[in-house]
Amino acid sequence: MADVIWGDVTQVIDGDTFDVNVTHYSRANAVRYNNRERIRVAGIDAPELHTRLGPRAKHQLERTLLGQHVRLDVQSRDVYGRLICQVSVAVKSA
Numbered sequence: 001m002a003d004v005i006w007g008d009v010t011q012v013i014d015g016d017t018f019d020v021n022v023t024h025y026s027r028a029n030a031v032r033y034n035n036r037e038r039i040r041v042a043g044i045d046a047p048e049l050h051t052r053l054g055p056r057a058k059h060q061l062e063r064t065l066l067g068q069h070v071r072l073d074v075q076s077r078d079v080y081g082r083l084i085c086q087v088s089v090a091v092k093s094a
Contacts, residue, residue, distance in 0.1 A: 003029040003074040005037075006090055009065045013038070015046025015057025017082065018065055020072065031074075033083075040082040042075050065089070 007020035017040050022033055046057040065087070072085040 003031055003033075005029070005033055005072050005074065007037070007070060007072070009068050009070055010036075012058055012062045012066055014049045015054060015061050016041045016044050018061065020070065023069075033074075038080075038082045039072060039087065040078060040084050042084050042086050 004026040005022050006024040007022040009018050009020050011019040013019065017038065019036060019038050022035055022037055025033065041061075046061070047053040049055065049058060069090045071088045071090040072083065073088075075084045075086065077083055
């Protein structure tokens with residue numbers, strides 16, 4: 001079972017990377033996480049920001065995730081320190 005964290009998306013970096021303020025952790029997690037993490041969306045490879053379609057990809061991710069509360073199913077951490085995660089928009093609990 002993969003670790004799970006939840007948080008609020010605060011900034012989109014490019015078409016497949018964003019920052020999140022972590023608000024909740026699964027008690028079953030094997031690893032401890034920072035209060036703020038940089039996330040790379042698993043399973044997609046968006047155009048780089050400096051290419052023709054890069055700004056469009058970033059804008060689309062902003063429209064989809066910026067300000068949203070998300071569930072992150074952590075797969076790994078890459079060489080740049082980003083968490084590689086399956087991402088889904090979560091319902092905030094009261």
